[in-house]
Amino acid sequence: MKYSAASLFANALSGHKKWPVQFPDKEPKKSYDAIIVGGGGHGLGAAYYLAKRYGITNVAVLEKGWIGGGNTGRNTTIIRSNYLFDESAAMYDHAVDLWDGLGQELNYNLMFSKRGVLMLAHNVHDVQSFQRHVHANRLNGVDNKWMTPEECKAFCPPLDISQNRRYPVMGAALQMRAGTARHDSVAWGYARAASKLGVDIIQNCMVTGIRRGADGAVEGVETQKGYIASNKIGVSAAGNSSVVMEMAGLRFPLESYPLQALVSEPIKPIMPCVVMSNAVHAYISQSDKGELVIGAGTDQYTSYSQRGPLHLQEHNVAAICEIFPIFKRQRMLRSWGGIVDVTPDRSPIVGKTPVKGLYVNCGWGTGGFKATPGAADMLAYTIAHDAPHKINAPFNLDRFVGGRLIDEAAAAAVAH
C-alpha cells in the first residue's frame, strides 16, 4: 500500500485496524545472489540500493536481533556533512544529497528536518579552526557559514552569548543543510521499500560463521537458522564488525566503544536547531516529541555491553548546563548506549576486503547515522561492481598499511 493522505483517511474510517504489515518477516532461502550482514539503516539501505539502483534483487538482510535495534535506533539523529578533508566531504555530502527527497523515494515519513547545525567556537583556536573548516567546506561545495555571536543568538534564542561566561560564544559555524531525521523510520522505510523490491529481511538470525571455498572466496554464511549460500557478502555490522570479519580470518583496525546518549522529559519547542560544542563537549537538539536529545563522546574503554557508566552522562549534562544555563532544572528521562566501531583515523572503511566476495562497511565510529544513505549506496555499488565507487575508494582497508590515512580525528567537526 502506498502511504498518502488518502490512505490515512481511508484507514481512519476503519479505526486504523486494517493497515497491512510494512514488510514480511521472512525465513531464509537456501541461497542468495548477495547477503547483507546487519539489519541497521546501513545494511537495509545497501539491500535497497542493490535492488533499486544496481539490479540485484535476490538479496537477504540478516539481523541478529530486530531491525534498527542497534546503532540506528541508538544515535542522536544528527545529519551533517561539514567535514574537513576532500574525501570525507565527498562521502558525507553524497549522503546529505541522498537524504534530500529520501522520504518521498521510500514513501515513508523520515521526518527529515533541515534545521541547521550550529558548532560553537569558545576560544581563539576554535574560531581559527572552524573558519578553516568553513572555507574548506565551501571550496568543496559543502554549505557552511561563519556566524557572529549576535547572529548565533538570533538563530538560536536559548543560547547565552554573554561574554563574561567561562566559555563565551565567540562565533559559530552553521551548516543549514544539516539537521535531524527520525532514526527508526530510516530503518523501517528502507526495510519496507527493499522488501517490496524482493529483498528478504530475516530477523533473529545471527551469523555464526563465514564459509570459504578452496580458492579463499566466500561461499556462504552459517547462521542460527542454518547455512545460507552466497558468493557476495556485505558486512555492515557496526560495533560487531570486527567479530564478523574474524569469522573470515581477517583482523581489522577497529575498536568498539560504548557511546551514550540521553533525553530529557518532553518540553514545548525551544531548540530550533542542533547545537554542538567541542570545547565544552556536548551536543543538543530537540526531538519533535519535545525531548532534549543530548550526547557527547564515547566511553573510555572498549565494550560490547550497549551501556555505560552514569558519571559520563553526568559529564554530558554538566556540559549542556554550562552552555545552556536555561536547562539547569530540566529533568532527564532515559538514557541508552550503542557500540561504535572506531578506526585509528576516525574515518570509515567502505569497500572490498582481502577475501574475494566479502565487502565491508564499518568503522563509522560515532558518526554513522548521518551517512546512512551514502554508506549504503557505496556498499551496494561496491558489491554490484566488485570495485569501489570513486567516493568510497579512498576509504579502503589498505590505507592502514600504505599510510594514506584520512585523519579526521582532531580536525573533524566531531565531538569525540
Add this chain to the structure above:
Amino acid sequence: MFEIHCPYCNEKRAEIEFSYAGEAHIVRPNAKQQPVMSDEDWSRYMFIRDNIRGEHAERWWHNAGCNMFFNAIRNTVTDKFVMTYKMGSPRRTAKQIDVARETNTADKAKT
C-alpha cells in the same frame, strides 16, 4: 561505575580514578631483532587490535591514585573484571583466567 582493583595499591577504587590505556601485551617491534620492517608488520603493530568480544587483556592507568599502569582481564560483554595484575608480568593463560573467575564467584557466594 566500575570498582577496579589496583594491584599496586592492593585496593578496590572507583573508576573515575583510572584511565583506560588500550589493549595489553602489545610489544613494540625491536629494530635489533627485526632490522627490516614491512609495512604490513608495522600496520599490525600500530593499528590492528583484537577487539575481543569476551575476556580482554587490557591496560589501565591509576592516574588519580598511585599513577601506575597495570594489566587487567575484563569481559567486554558483561563489563566484569576477572583479574588485575602488575605491569611486566606475562600474559595470563586461559587456565589462570578460569581460576580467577571461579575464585571471584566463590568469594561472591561467601559474602
